[in-house]
Amino acid sequence: MQLYLIQTMWNGIDRMNSFLEDNYIGLAWPAIGDLEYTAPNDFAQRFMQSYDMGHNEAADIIESLHMFVRIMQDGDFVLIKDDRGVVVGDLGDYYYDDSAGNREDMICHRRGVTWLGRIPLEELNDKVRAFLNQPELLARFDYPFHEAQLDRWFSQASAPEQTTGQSVRVDAATVEEALHVLRQALRSDDPDHRIRAAAAILEYAKD
Incomplete structure (x- = not known):
């Protein structure tokens, strides 16, 4: 890493x-x-x-x-x-x-x-x-x-902000695509990838 x-x-x-x-x-x-x-x-x-x-x-x-x-x-x-x-x-x-x-x-x-x-x-x-x-x-x-x-x-x-001070917005389709990638990463052979994917999904679920 x-x-x-x-x-x-x-x-x-x-x-x-x-x-x-x-x-x-x-x-x-x-x-x-x-x-x-x-x-x-x-x-x-x-x-x-x-x-x-x-x-x-x-x-x-x-x-x-x-x-x-x-x-x-x-x-x-x-x-x-x-x-x-x-x-x-x-x-x-x-x-x-x-x-x-x-x-x-x-x-x-x-x-x-x-x-x-x-x-x-x-x-x-x-x-x-x-x-x-x-x-x-x-x-x-x-x-x-x-x-x-x-x-x-x-x-x-x-969440990161643009230099204008406004929050970065991501459309629903992109969010769903990102979640799909994270779900696939949960089944990775690399334990580090699985841990990061799990952490990202749990963080998203809290919002």
Whole structure:
């Protein structure tokens, strides 16, 4: 189980509201297409064939794409930050979505996220606050997950809010789909997945 940080600002556009409203995180660079079945060794070749940029800049982006597609796993956790603190989410699988087009500012490489709550900046420990200063587009926490001390917030933190201060609303069909996924996860061979699914269902039942 790992913890990641992803930046929401890209190409002058803040994606935080979109990430929260549509329950995903993502990266751009649509010209390289879907990477789900692409061998990691081919990432660099596809990127360099699609984009003309310096070696160092390209290497950083390729590393972020590799981490996003291959290193991140379903059940890991991600943080997005604003000036009030962070929102923590439970990650899902990678998928490629170009349904809104393939302009260079489109976020096509995606992972679904179940947002668990917002944590005020002053409640984060020193290791996590230092982690938030990472400049990379995508970064991984250098310590074991438990040292972030976030788990106590999963059931206590209020539902994430948009930067406008309004609560994120999810339609009934999406809620039912999410519950279906959680019911399937209850039958997973992975005990961690079963525990998280049970906790999420019980939390939903209390509301």
